[in-house]
Amino acid sequence: MADRYLSFTGTTPGRFLTRRLGLPQPTALHRWSAEHPYFTGELLHLSAGKSPLDGPDGLAAVLGRTGLAVRARSERPVAVVLDATGVTDIDTLAEVHAALHPVVRSVARSGRVIVLGAPLGTADHHQAAVQQALEGFVRSLGKEIGRGITVTLLRLTDANAAESTLRFLLSPKSAYVSGQVIGIGGGAEVTAPADWALPLAGRTALVTGAARGIGEAVAATLARDGARVVCLDVPGAAVELDSVAGRLGGTALPLDITAPDAGARILAALPSEGLDVLVHNAGITRDRRLVNMALERWSSVLDVNLASVLRTTDALLSAGGLATGGRIVATASIAGLAGNAGQTNYAASKAGVAGLVRALAPNAAAEHGVTVNAVAPGFIETKMTAAVPLFIREAGRRMNSLGQGGLPVDVAETTAWLAHPASGGVNGQVVRVCGQSLLGA
DSSP: OHHHHHHHSHHHHHHHHHHHHOOOOOOOOOOOOOSSSSSEEEEEEEEEEEEOOSSTSSSSHHHTTTSSSSSOOOOSSSSSEEEEOOSSSSSHHHHHHHHHTGGGGGOOTTTTEEHHHHHHHOOOOOHHHHHHHHHHHHHHHHHHHOTTOEEEEESSSGGGGGHHHHHHHSSSSTOOOOOOOEEEETTOOOHHHHHHTTTTTTTTEEEEEEHHHHHHHHHHHHHHHHHHOOOOOGGGGHHHHHHHHHTTTOOOOOOOOOSSHHHHHHHSSSSSSSSSEEEOOOOOOOBBGGGGGOOOHHHHHEEEEEEIIHHHHHHHHHOOOEEEEEEEEEOHHHHHHHOOTHHHHHHHHHHHHHHHHHHHHHHHHHHSSSSSEEEEEEEESSSHHSSOOOOHHHHHHBBBBTTSOOHHHHHHHHHHHHHHHOOOTOOOOOEEEEBBBSOOO
């Protein structure tokens, strides 16, 4: 369903009326399209403190490969990258204010502000304090900057390990990701693709729940990036599944993911070289307040959303079904991170997905060379949310820093970044795709 309020605020009368009434004025976001796949303009590169990322092959070189014109000064930048990895005390923290205070008003609509910070594992409590302070700073700036601009904090020690992440965040693909703190591990194996426009060429991806909605968008986006897609959904959705797989040049796999032998049947359907990307997207809701929730409603949601993810992942990893350098991306939800009335079953299942990711990630990387991450969607415009009563739907759309709902493609683009061969440094992360929802953090 179209967001008519967003369209109205884009008109001259709409801007005038909403400004007079003090109503939200969301900006239509610049998303990826084949005609406009990149931002054009200038990237303002600033620093606070003495950066450990300097050097001929360091941050400046990586930013230079993003396609934006990197500048030390810019009157109208499309993006600002502030290197705050060298912030170690209160004095250098003040340099963050000094660097961004004069420029935040000049960032273009739907632009980007990225702050780079150091990992928190330091024995110096002064440095730990000011580096932690960057999180509060970034989240607050994201809530006040407006004009469709996103603000993100990356924690890293190696700029080259963060190249895929910087390219994602400095592109229209990250339109609905804001207020996030993302860690990039140093020393991880990072495979730069031969063609950054087709990073998944020659790779096989399996997407569960692919017949419609977010799953369909994920499958389409991975196929756009070059992947051979295996589209999985319940046998009852076989007609839609065949249509999606046929359109993408992929393979349809009608299968109940909760079946005890689902893992074995997936393995049998895969090519001999195995799987490169596993996307756990299948999920259901059976909403009721706990006092009215029958056991079947609880059990069915936990079985589809969490138990099947655990069983299938274990089966594929133990059988070597995921290739070295593989990627597992699961779908959590902000309901699992912040809670939601009437969804104790759903929130429990999605919080469980986040727990799985954080616990499995280091072991999967060490034992199998596989990364494990999750996306956590917020209010996404789907057929399900279109059926929500009007006032609840409008509240869901407006209760985030960008003042609008996300689209299935926003979740898909984030999934594609996590599935990227050069995203090996991104592991154990749960990234919210929620426009920086005002619920939770």
